[in-house]
Structure formats: C-alpha cells, structure tokens
Amino acid sequence: MLNRNKHYIALSSIILLATGCSPSSDAASSSSISDYQGSATITQGLAKTVVSNLFECENGRSRVAGIGEITDSEGNVWTVPANNHFTTAPKATDLYEECAKITPKNLTDKDETSVPVTVIDTDGEEITGYIFADNYFELYINGTLTVVDTVPFTPFNSSIVKFKVKKPYTIAVKVIDWEENLGLGTENNRGKGYHPGDGGFIASFSDGTVTGSDWQAQTFYTAPIYDLTCLSEVEGQRLSAKCSTEGTDHGENAYAAHWKTPSNWMSKEFNSASWPQATLYTEDEIGVNNKKSYMNFIEKFSGAGASFIWSSNVVLDNEVLLRYEVK
Numbered sequence: 485m486l487n488r489n490k491h492y493i494a495l496s497s498i499i500l501l502a503t504g505c506s507p508s509s510d511a512a513s514s515s516s517i518s519d520y521q522g523s524a525t526i527t528q529g530l531a532k533t534v535v536s537n538l539f540e541c542e543n544g545r546s547r548v549a550g551i552g553e554i555t556d557s558e559g560n561v562w563t564v565p566a567n568n569h570f571t572t573a574p575k576a577t578d579l580y581e582e583c584a585k586i587t588p589k590n591l592t593d594k595d596e597t598s599v600p601v602t603v604i605d606t607d608g609e610e611i612t613g614y615i616f617a618d619n620y621f622e623l624y625i626n627g628t629l630t631v632v633d634t635v636p637f638t639p640f641n642s643s644i645v646k647f648k649v650k651k652p653y654t655i656a657v658k659v660i661d662w663e664e665n666l667g668l669g670t671e672n673n674r675g676k677g678y679h680p681g682d683g684g685f686i687a688s689f690s691d692g693t694v695t696g697s698d699w700q701a702q703t704f705y706t707a708p709i710y711d712l713t714c715l716s717e718v719e720g721q722r723l724s725a726k727c728s729t730e731g732t733d734h735g736e737n738a739y740a741a742h743w744k745t746p747s748n749w750m751s752k753e754f755n756s757a758s759w760p761q762a763t764l765y766t767e768d769e770i771g772v773n774n775k776k777s778y779m780n781f782i783e784k785f786s787g788a789g790a791s792f793i794w795s796s797n798v799v800l801d802n803e804v805l806l807r808y809e810v811k
C-alpha cells in the first residue's frame with residue numbers, strides 16, 4: 485500500500501535515534517549478514533522475476549504484481565513477496581472493485597444473494613464476512629482454503645464471502661503487502677524509487693466475529709532492512725521497530741528476513757501458542773479515509789466493531805499469517 489503511516493514512521497525514527505541507530509537517506513547497508521543473530525534466513529538484493537504480473541486491470545490502472553525468487557547463501561530458494569494461490573484458488577466476491585466496474589455506493593446497492601457459499605460443515609451455520617485487505621488475503625476456515633482476494637496489489641478493493649461451518653471453528657488468513665521491487669519490500673512511492681509500503685487487514689462476520697487484538701499475527705517476511713542489528717526477537721515476536729522505514733533512491737542492496745512457513749499453519753489443529761497477538765492500527769494509520777472500497781461500507785468494518793490488525797510492524801512486515809478461534 486502507499487505508505488501513509490506517518491505516525492508509525494515518526495515513532496520508528498524516534499526509537500532509532502534513542503537507540504543510536506539513525507535512518508540512512510541513501511539506505512546504504514551498514515552491516516553484513518554475519519551481524520545477524522536471529523532465527524530468520526537473510527537474503528540481499530533484488531529477486532529474479534519468475535512471474536511478470538499476476539493481474540491486469542481492465543478498467544483503469546494497477547500496480548504490477550509480480551512474483552520473484554531469491555536464493556540465500558545456503559541454496560534455499562525463497563518466493564517473494566510470498567507463496568500464494570492467486571491463480572488457482574476460488575476468488576472472493578467483490579464488494580467493491582474498480583477494475584471490474586463494481587462500484588456500489590453502499591450495501592443496499594450490492595446483491596448479496598449471489599455470493600457462493602463454501603460448505604465446511606453441511607449442518608453448520610451460514611456466515612457472511614466482509615473483508616478489506618491491504619494488499620492481498622487468502623482465507624482459510626478449519627484449514628480449507630475458502631477464497632482469495634481478486635486483486636493482489638492495487639487498486640484497493642473489498643470483498644464479501646460466505647461459508648457454512650459449525651462452532652468452534654478456526655479462521656486463518658495469509659495477508660501480503662505486495663512489492664514492486666521484488667525481494668526488497670519496496671515500491672516507487674512518495675518520490676523515492678525504493679519506499680516501503682504498509683499493510684492492514686480488517687474483517688467482520690455475521691456471527692459477531694471481528695478482527696481485534698485477540699487475533700494472532702506472526703511475521704514471515706520483513707524488508708527492506710539496511711542494518712541487520714535493528715532486528716530482534718522477544719518471546720516469539722519478530723521485531724523490527726528499530727529499523728528504518730525511510731524511502732530511498734538507492735535501495736537495491738537492502739536485506740530481507742525470511743522465516744519458513746509451517747505446512748499446516750492454517751489447520752484447526754496447528755499449535756500457535758507461541759505466536760504473538762495482533763497489533764491494532766487506526767483507520768488514519770492505514771490510510772483508508774479516501775478509499776471508497778472501505779468507506780462505502782464502513783458500517784461492516786469499524787462500524788461493526790472491527791479493527792485493523794497486522795504484526796507489530798505494518799510497514800516492514802510483508803507476509804503475515806493471522807489466526808483466530810471462534811468459540
């Protein structure tokens with residue numbers, strides 16, 4: 485997303501100065517991989533493009549949503565911004581999507597009866613969900629991939645989903661903040677060729693479930709990083725608050741931190757006890773006040789009691805996995 489998280493950036497800069505680390509205007513890497521002490525695998529530089537663009541906007545403009553691969557020093561290949569099912573999984577129904585000319589002014593203009601229902605339990609309750617993701621989401625219910633977002637990058641859209649399930653059930657969501665500079669976590673923005681974007685996810689469901697701080701959010705890809713000593717890990721949290729979020733015109737040598745995704749992370753049985761709780765963000769911090777895909781249906785988002793959530797760093801953490809158990 486275009487980075488409007490000014491409050492977060494200002495706070496990060498204060499932390500950096502207080503700890504003796506200052507953002508670099510030219511973002512020249514000030515450390516080597518040997519300086520890193522955490523559990524992530526580190527890569528450096530631009531990834532190789534393997535898919536040039538996943539999405540073409542038929543009625544307007546969209547940012548290029550490519551897929552890349554980058555190899556670490558041990559020969560492991562990492563997909564950036566993340567492995568995804570955009571081309572193979574069922575798509576969510578668009579609540580608002582400019583490229584498809586789906587632009588209702590409010591919910592009364594939207595026919596919800598045509599939304600397909602994914603059946604998890606034949607004797608379950610039919611539940612309707614409203615989702616806004618910056619930029620992309622994949623929704624699992626009890627481990628079943630239910631739908632994926634229809635737009636991987638931009639323009640910003642919103643979705644409506646329906647599924648049938650019995651309580652208790654588990655919601656698991658992969659959220660991706662897409663990138664133009666593959667492997668570097670950056671995009672051309674705010675006058676800089678390498679500027680980190682920001683994410684954000686919010687949802688409400690007809691059974692009263694809403695996104696909030698009682699959800700879990702774990703980070704699996706963080707970039708750009710110019711000083712690896714700014715990364716830390718505390719009680720399961722993968723922290724990057726001390727890392728610079730400034731844009732630059734010389735970010736081609738940035739580092740990225742990757743963590744391997746558990747194969748069964750989305751299943752009901754997966755033990756996520758070590759994962760941290762999600763961090764809350766305001767609508768102003770995410771920057772949705774001018775997004776019709778959000779504001780036209782705000783009663784189903786913040787109006788329903790839902791909050792924007794992400795990991796502890798909404799700017800640098802680009803692949804985040806979310807989990808929540810509905811009881």
